[in-house]
Amino acid sequence: MANDIAVVVRDLNYLIGEKYILKNINFSIKKGDFVGIVGPNGAGKSTLIKILIGEIDNYTGEVMIKGKIGYLPQFQTFNREVPINAYQFVKMGSYKNKKNVKLIEKLIEEVGLSGKEKQLVGTMSGGEIQRLSLARALISEPDILILDEPEAGVDQMGKARFYELLEEFQKRLNLTIIMVSHDIGMVFEKCTTVMCLNKTLHCHGPTEKIKPDELKLLFPDFDLWIRSKNHYEREHEHGDI
Numbered sequence: 464m465a466n467d468i469a470v471v472v473r474d475l476n477y478l479i480g481e482k483y484i485l486k487n488i489n490f491s492i493k494k495g496d497f498v499g500i501v502g503p504n505g506a507g508k509s510t511l512i513k514i515l516i517g518e519i520d521n522y523t524g525e526v527m528i529k530g531k532i533g534y535l536p537q538f539q540t541f542n543r544e545v546p547i548n549a550y551q552f553v554k555m556g557s558y559k560n561k562k563n564v565k566l567i568e569k570l571i572e573e574v575g576l577s578g579k580e581k582q583l584v585g586t587m588s589g590g591e592i593q594r595l596s597l598a599r600a601l602i603s604e605p606d607i608l609i610l611d612e613p614e615a616g617v618d619q620m621g622k623a624r625f626y627e628l629l630e631e632f633q634k635r636l637n638l639t640i641i642m643v644s645h646d647i648g649m650v651f652e653k654c655t656t657v658m659c660l661n662k663t664l665h666c667h668g669p670t671e672k673i674k675p676d677e678l679k680l681l682f683p684d685f686d687l688w689i690r691s692k693n694h695y696e697r698e699h700e701h702g703d704i
């Protein structure tokens with residue numbers, strides 16, 4: 464595996480019963496890439512993520528990962544009833560819950576939440592919890608950050624701020640980011656690489672080389688996504704973030 468490569472997947476197949484969930488998947492991801500995985504419902508995006516993080520291992524083919532993975536699951540999995548504060552929430556992401564006061568405080572500050580260390584997570588906004596989850600995923604100082612639909616349950620402003628943060632971390636730490644998203648506007652705005660998945664890999668390449676026509680073939684609701692891209696651009700122009 465070449466030095467500048469973070470992930471290689473070769474001849475990946477995954478079946479449940481006799482049904483192919485993923486078929487003949489081949490790709491590699493360079494270190495420092497920000498990859499957006501898009502595709503319709505049921506395309507196998509979450510399944511691919513579960514394979515990358517090692518949650519599913521009964522596939523055939525090769526999956527090679529170079530470096531440590533940080534994982535941010537879908538937002539909805541947090542239960543607001545759990546009585547923990549922001550500091551404890553981030554600390555839970557560290558190996559064996561290790562005490563690492565300085566790093567925890569630094570990450571909380573970097574995601575724009577300093578001063579809120581003692582606040583109960585259940586009382587925070589969706590966008591704040593999402594940024595806190597990002598700090599938690601980064602506490603183990605990963606080389607590769609994997610996110611599954613990080614925009615779920617967060618308003619448009621919260622999303623925009625979150626994507627800004629991801630881009631900042633990607634550039635500053637040369638972090639490799641692999642993100643499943645339904646937000647095509649954000650993906651085309653922020654990701655360096657787009658991967659279109661619908662059981663097989665339909666396209667994969669630098670964002671500027673992916674043609675909307677290719678996506679249209681895959682996604683019947685593509686026009687809706689274009690609208691969401693315009694919406695994002697309007698908000699951006701007005702400096703609302």
Ligand SMILES: Nc1ncnc2c1ncn2[C@@H]1O[C@H](COP(=O)(O)OP(=O)(O)OP(=O)(O)O)[C@@H](O)[C@H]1O
Binds near residue numbers: 479
């Ligand atoms: N445990 C399971 N048992 C049976 N089928 C499953 C199981 N997990 C996933 N599938 C099927 O695998 C396919 C891919 O699911 P997956 O969750 O990976 O899709 P997705 O692209 O992430 O979808 P979405 O965008 O809706 O989240 C779907 O057809 C789903 O019904």
